[in-house]
Every structure is written in structure tokens, then in C-alpha cells.
Amino acid sequence: YYTSIPGSCNFETQDQEWTTVCGLTQDTTDDFDWNISNSAVTGQMGPYTDHTPGKGQSFLYVNSSVQKEGNRARITTTKFFPASLGVCRVRFWFWMFASRQTGVLKVYTVEEHGMDILMWTSSRNEENKW
Numbered sequence: 001y002y003t004s005i006p007g008s009c010n011f012e013t014q015d016q017e018w019t020t021v022c023g024l025t026q027d028t029t030d031d032f033d034w035n036i037s038n039s040a041v042t043g044q045m046g047p048y049t050d051h052t053p054g055k056g057q058s059f060l061y062v063n064s065s066v067q068k069e070g071n072r073a074r075i076t077t078t079k080f081f082p083a084s085l086g087v088c089r090v091r092f093w094f095w096m097f098a099s100r101q102t103g104v105l106k107v108y109t110v111e112e113h114g115m116d117i118l119m120w121t122s123s124r125n126e127e128n129k130w
Contacts, residue, residue, distance in 0.1 A: 007079075010052040011036050011060055018060070027074035034075050037061035051093040051130040059095075064103045081109075093130040096122065
């Protein structure tokens with residue numbers, strides 16, 4: 001259900017096409033980038049499977065174990081969300097388990113004058129699952 005609603009993305013794309021297909025862009029001022037990966041690439045450092053039901057294999061991925069403390073990898077949406085009264089929702093699955101160097105995952109909204117507002121954060125998922 002969630003992979004067929006407007007705005008959803010399962011990252012089953014070729015190379016770097018996910019930015020266009022998923023309506024996301026890499027921040028050019030951050031320290032490292034997000035990439036598409038799968039369990040064969042991440043091996044012992046990542047999940048064994050994608051969260052997407054069916055034949056999904058790919059997911060958006062950063063390797064935080066090779067970064068320095070304070071480094072950022074940031075993606076932003078290329079489309080504006082309409083103003084709402086608590087009706088707009090962002091749904092995503094994340095996996096943060098194996099590495100001692102696991103960073104902090106943060107979700108921001110940007111208000112109309114450009115101010116980032118922190119909406120949600122997680123520093124570690126203690127379970128080996130999405």
C-alpha cells in the first residue's frame with residue numbers, strides 16, 4: 001500500500017536516478033552523500049533485506065562508520081508540501097543498528113522564510129530491524 005501512494009519511493013532505480021524518481025536532491029554543502037545500496041553491498045554493516053514488500057532490494061544508505069564526528073549527509077525534497085493543519089505526514093523506515101559510529105538521523109521541515117525546524121530525531125535503533 002505505502003509504495004503506491006503519491007510521493008512514495010522504494011529506491012528500485014538505476015544508479016543515481018533515485019534523486020529524480022524520488023523527488024529528492026543531495027545537499028551540495030554537506031560532507032558526504034546518500035547512495036542506493038542493497039544487502040549484498042552493505043554485508044555485515046547493514047540490513048539483510050530491504051523493507052519494501054515483494055521483490056524490493058534497494059534502500060537509501062550512508063556508511064557512517066567511515067565518517068568523522070560532526071559530518072553530515074543531507075537530502076532534501078524537490079517538491080513543496082502544501083500547508084496543512086496537522087494532516088501532512090511523512091512516513092519512512094530506517095535501520096540504525098550495527099555500527100558503534102552510528103550517527104543521528106534528523107527530520108526537519110523548512111518554514112516559508114527558510115528556517116529549519118527539527119521535527120523528529122533518533123540516535124540509535126537498538127533492534128536489528130527496520
